[in-house]
Amino acid sequence: MIFFLIAVAWLVFGTFLGSLLLFQNDQLNQVLGVTFSTKHAQHAEVKDVINSFKKACYLVFWMFVLASLLMLLPAIEELAEFVMLLLVMGNMAINGYAIGHHQRKLRRLKERNDWIYPTSSFVSVDLMVTKEQGKASISPVWVWLLFGLGFIPMIVLVLFPNKNYPLFLSVIGPICQLPTVFLYYQSGRRGIMVAKGSTQWNLMIAQNNERINSIAATLSALVLWLFSMWFNAIIWFALKEYYFVGAVIVLIAGLLVISFWQQRQTRKILETAMEEMEEEIMQEKETTWKWGCYHNPYDSRLFVPKRLPSMGWTINIAHPLGKAIFFGTMALATVMIGFIIYSGTKDYEVTIHSSEVVFDAAMYDYTINKNEVASISMIEVLPKGRRTSGFGGFSKSYGHFSLDGYGNGRLYVYNKVKQYVVVSLKGDRPSYIIVNGKSAEETQELHRELQDWFGK
Amino acid sequence: MILNIDMAGDTPIYTQIRNQIVFGIANGQLLAGEHLPTVRQLAGDIGVNPMTVNKAYSLLKEEGFILMDRRHGAQINTIPLLTKPLGQEFDQRAALLIAEARIKGVSKRDVKERMLLLVDNIFQQKEEEQ
Numbered sequence: 045m046i047f048f049l050i051a052v053a054w055l056v057f058g059t060f061l062g063s064l065l066l067f068q069n070d071q072l073n074q075v076l077g078v079t080f081s082t083k084h085a086q087h088a089e090v091k092d093v094i095n096s097f098k099k100a101c102y103l104v105f106w107m108f109v110l111a112s113l114l115m116l117l118p119a120i121e122e123l124a125e126f127v128m129l130l131l132v133m134g135n136m137a138i139n140g141y142a143i144g145h146h147q148r149k150l151r152r153l154k155e156r157n158d159w160i161y162p163t164s165s166f167v168s169v170d171l172m173v174t175k176e177q178g179k180a181s182i183s184p185v186w187v188w189l190l191f192g193l194g195f196i197p198m199i200v201l202v203l204f205p206n207k208n209y210p211l212f213l214s215v216i217g218p219i220c221q222l223p224t225v226f227l228y229y230q231s232g233r234r235g236i237m238v239a240k241g242s243t244q245w246n247l248m249i250a251q252n253n254e255r256i257n258s259i260a261a262t263l264s265a266l267v268l269w270l271f272s273m274w275f276n277a278i279i280w281f282a283l284k285e286y287y288f289v290g291a292v293i294v295l296i297a298g299l300l301v302i303s304f305w306q307q308r309q310t311r312k313i314l315e316t317a318m319e320e321m322e323e324e325i326m327q328e329k330e331t332t333w334k335w336g337c338y339h340n341p342y343d344s345r346l347f348v349p350k351r352l353p354s355m356g357w358t359i360n361i362a363h364p365l366g367k368a369i370f371f372g373t374m375a376l377a378t379v380m381i382g383f384i385i386y387s388g389t390k391d392y393e394v395t396i397h398s399s400e401v402v403f404d405a406a407m408y409d410y411t412i413n414k415n416e417v418a419s420i421s422m423i424e425v426l427p428k429g430r431r432t433s434g435f436g437g438f439s440k441s442y443g444h445f446s447l448d449g450y451g452n453g454r455l456y457v458y459n460k461v462k463q464y465v466v467v468s469l470k471g472d473r474p475s476y477i478i479v480n481g482k483s484a485e486e487t488q489e490l491h492r493e494l495q496d497w498f499g500k
Numbered sequence: 501m502i503l504n505i506d507m508a509g510d511t512p513i514y515t516q517i518r519n520q521i522v523f524g525i526a527n528g529q530l531l532a533g534e535h536l537p538t539v540r541q542l543a544g545d546i547g548v549n550p551m552t553v554n555k556a557y558s559l560l561k562e563e564g565f566i567l568m569d570r571r572h573g574a575q576i577n578t579i580p581l582l583t584k585p586l587g588q589e590f591d592q593r594a595a596l597l598i599a600e601a602r603i604k605g606v607s608k609r610d611v612k613e614r615m616l617l618l619v620d621n622i623f624q625q626k627e628e629e630q
Contacts, residue, residue, distance in 0.1 A: 165508035
């Protein structure tokens with residue numbers, strides 16, 4: 045379990061490092077999210093800042109890889125999932141600080157050298173290009189087909205029910221697939237780059253961008269579909285967590301490769317166009333970012349490339365739907381982090397009343413009546429099985445479980461203590477409750493108290 | 501033809517779209533019979549509500565500059581405009597501009613020169629396109 049947590053932490057650190065290093069020095073006139081002309085982006089001082097940023101990224105990565113080994117210390121072991129969460133959040137924060145620090149350096153460099161670019165509230169639209177919108181994309185049939193194929197596990201599950209696999213989990217595939225359909229339709233929306241008097245180039249750039257973006261969206265849909273099938277196979281065959289880590293690695297690597305390809309192709313087209321154009325078309329873009337998010341009310345796109353395009357896509361929080369997604373995601377993340385912290389820190393409480401016993405745990409309380417109980421016993425080996433819903437941390441496992449030979453029941457156990465009180469119930473949902481204390485002594489004491497209560 | 505829309509300007513966006521299309525027709529950048537983008541396409545590219553573009557197109561249709569068709573969308577009108585081009589409305593709008601210039605202290609000669617320059621610009625561009 046501890047190695048699994050360390051592997052997940054490394055995966056996250058590696059993903060951040062990979063995304064940060066995949067950025068291009070000059071992508072659409074953006075160097076680390078700061079606007080530079082093609083010529084200024086090649087300046088030695090700019091290159092120095094980029095090199096310093098790369099070194100900082102490697103340093104942060106290795107620091108956190110070493111810090112994650114702290115989870116192996118016996119004193120920290122029990123808090124492993126919190127430590128992992130802290131490390132991941134710390135890694136994000138320090139990487140964010142490194143980006144901000146180097147962006148400030150680049151802005152100071154611009155000020156010092158008087159590299160001022162035009163800013164404007166004008167939006168230029170080439171009518172010829174607008175008319176041709178959508179004609180260069182690859183067919184939407186593929187993304188819709190992959191969305192449809194996402195329902196395969198659900199259909200299979202309806203036809204051949206599997207006790208390992210609750211039906212609601214099969215909806216996850218199509219839900220994950222749906223954003224790629226949105227992404228495909230957004231790919232038709234081009235950036236706001238229009239050269240005056242060069243309709244031919246505007247059309248060429250727009251159509252190539254449209255083609256590349258639609259291919260990238262379709263390939264992303266394919267990678268997500270493969271991930272979803274792999275994920276479904278893991279649940280169906282009750283495979284170990286390591287298979288899941290493998291699936292996530294393939295998913296992240298696939299999406300990064302697609303993103304990298306997309307950028308490279310886009311850059312190539314722009315470079316070709318720039319060579320032909322007399323002057324560079326560019327505008328200061330500093331004002332389009334707010335709270336670290338893209339904020340441009342004049343841009344109708346919902347999904348836009350991130351300031352570091354290799355890091356994928358982000359939402360335009362000035363878009364009404366963007367605002368809803370942003371605040372919804374923030375709320376969801378806060379609730380999830382809150383839940384993990386609360387679940388991991390709250391101890392179980394078993395309260396014995398005259399005719400009932402209350403098992404109190406975060407979000408998974410349960411009360412049993414004396415007349416529901418069939419027997420109370422102790423075991424020293426927890427049967428193998430799987431969690432259907434609940435919390436499965438390093439130190440604690442609780443919630444709904446399905447154990448071999450026992451069926452569906454509830455667990456309230458501290459993983460380190462190898463003694464368990466089994467309260468067998470007369471019904472089958474749940475058919476048992478397995479609980480223990482924080483130590484073997486506490487478990488034995490609990491067993492005595494429960495037996496006394498049952499015998500009265 | 502390129503539309504340059506000032507999103508922060510005082511002139512409403514639908515008026516800017518309408519005016520620039522009229523200029524485009526006058527100077528020959530938009531030819532009779534040429535199709536315009538659909539309302540949704542143009543609204544998407546400018547980044548405005550489709551109602552804004554629809555309002556501009558409706559104005560242009562009312563004034564006879566474009567034709568709207570359910571199957572073919574909007575296209576530049578090939579039939580000469582039915583309203584009298586140099587009628588009362590033209591006089592009123594031109595006179596108003598001249599009056600405003602005079603109030604702001606522009607001389608008669610400067611106004612004439614500027615008007616001629618603008619006339620030359622629009623007619624010359626059209627001739628070059630043809």
